Amino acid sequence: MRRACTVWALVVGMGAAQADAPNSIDPASGAATWETHAHGVALRLTQILPDQARAFYISRGFSAADAELYATACVYMTVLRNDAAPGALNFRLADWQVRVRGAPHVLRPVDDWLALWQQRGVSESARIAFRWAQFPAEQEYELGEWNQGMLALGLPPGERFDLAARWQVDSKTYEAVLTDVRCAPR
Amino acid sequence: MNRITSQLCGITLAWLAAMPAAAEDLPPLTHVLTPIAAPYPAPALKLADLDGKLHELVNFKGKLIVVNFWATWCPPCRREMPSLERLRQKLGDKGLEVIAVDVGEDVETVFAFTGQLDPAPTFPMLLDKNSAVAQHWKVRGLPTTFVVDTDGRVIYRAVGGREFDHEAVVKQLRPHLPAR
Numbered sequence: 001m002r003r004a005c006t007v008w009a010l011v012v013g014m015g016a017a018q019a020d021a022p023n024s025i026d027p028a029s030g031a032a033t034w035e036t037h038a039h040g041v042a043l044r045l046t047q048i049l050p051d052q053a054r055a056f057y058i059s060r061g062f063s064a065a066d067a068e069l070y071a072t073a074c075v076y077m078t079v080l081r082n083d084a085a086p087g088a089l090n091f092r093l094a095d096w097q098v099r100v101r102g103a104p105h106v107l108r109p110v111d112d113w114l115a116l117w118q119q120r121g122v123s124e125s126a127r128i129a130f131r132w133a134q135f136p137a138e139q140e141y142e143l144g145e146w147n148q149g150m151l152a153l154g155l156p157p158g159e160r161f162d163l164a165a166r167w168q169v170d171s172k173t174y175e176a177v178l179t180d181v182r183c184a185p186r
Numbered sequence: 187m188n189r190i191t192s193q194l195c196g197i198t199l200a201w202l203a204a205m206p207a208a209a210e211d212l213p214p215l216t217h218v219l220t221p222i223a224a225p226y227p228a229p230a231l232k233l234a235d236l237d238g239k240l241h242e243l244v245n246f247k248g249k250l251i252v253v254n255f256w257a258t259w260c261p262p263c264r265r266e267m268p269s270l271e272r273l274r275q276k277l278g279d280k281g282l283e284v285i286a287v288d289v290g291e292d293v294e295t296v297f298a299f300t301g302q303l304d305p306a307p308t309f310p311m312l313l314d315k316n317s318a319v320a321q322h323w324k325v326r327g328l329p330t331t332f333v334v335d336t337d338g339r340v341i342y343r344a345v346g347g348r349e350f351d352h353e354a355v356v357k358q359l360r361p362h363l364p365a366r
Contacts, residue, residue: 139327
């Protein structure tokens with residue numbers, strides 16, 4: 001029992017497996033994917049190339065200038081999935097930590113993006129599309145639940161960063177870490 | 187613009203506008219619904235379908251209803267949609283109904299996408315253009331699906347894509363089908 005507890009504490013304390021190189025690169029687009037599994041949870045970031053983001057948002061009603069702001073903000077298709085966590089997990093993006101060359105970098109909340117789009121006169125239908133296309137700002141996943149959505153890091157093209165995704169199960173905090181992730185080039 | 191031209195145009199736009207994802211490396215759809223520990227009355231739902239006909243959840247009372255919130259650009263939504271029709275084909279004659287609620291899109295976009303599906307959906311496709319209903323149901327991400335029992339209570343939830351006609355899901359649903 002004691003040994004099991006020690007092993008468990010080590011596992012929780014160590015956080016996640018780390019990934020320096022992308023786990024895969026899509027041969028058609030060149031988009032890279034970083035993925036890790038920790039404490040029964042899968043985390044995956046796949047680059048959304050600026051051209052892909054431009055096409056997506058322009059076709060949803062954004063002007064080219066507005067789409068450009070988002071497309072060049074280091075966007076990822078993000079998946080978080082409860083495959084085998086010890087219970088229902090809860091997370092808030094506000095608790096996730098991004099570090100660029102060791103310095104903390106704050107993720108821009110979806111509400112801030114929405115306020116920016118309103119200020120720039122982006123249509124309501126385009127703002128609704130934007131809001132629902134983003135990775136949720138907070139969520140609860142029971143076993144087998146997951147989401148896939150866009151997450152903009154707000155970093156320049158080509159930048160490198162580390163991401164610690166955090167969640168709670170029964171008031172205990174867990175994390176999965178991806179290191180040396182790269183923003184797509186311009 | 188005639189309907190065929192509109193559909194072709196829509197298919198092209200839908201393809202261009204689909205959220206980018208590496209097709210060969212998609213997360214698997216799962217095969218379990220989350221039971222709701224304390225079932226609660228389903229929120230109101232009254233929306234028009236692609237032909238402008240109004241549908242209201244209360245009119246389906248007495249059936250087991252699968253309410254799916256989705257959008258055409260959402261990769262797991264697109265992948266799970268055919269399985270909703272296969273589920274309806276499996277259990278429709280036993281009192282199961284499926285309602286799909288598209289969040290934030292227009293008739294042309296939804297029509298263009300559903301025209302490509304095999305099997306084609308035969309259940310109501312409703313439009314929640316301003317996403318007010320999705321927010322009322324406390325949906326945080328797409329797809330999210332709820333199962334409403336014959337008494338109008340939410341008994342299951344599914345956040346993220348599912349293979350709805352998988353035997354494990356069907357097994358969860360069968361005990362809640364209306365008595366015959």
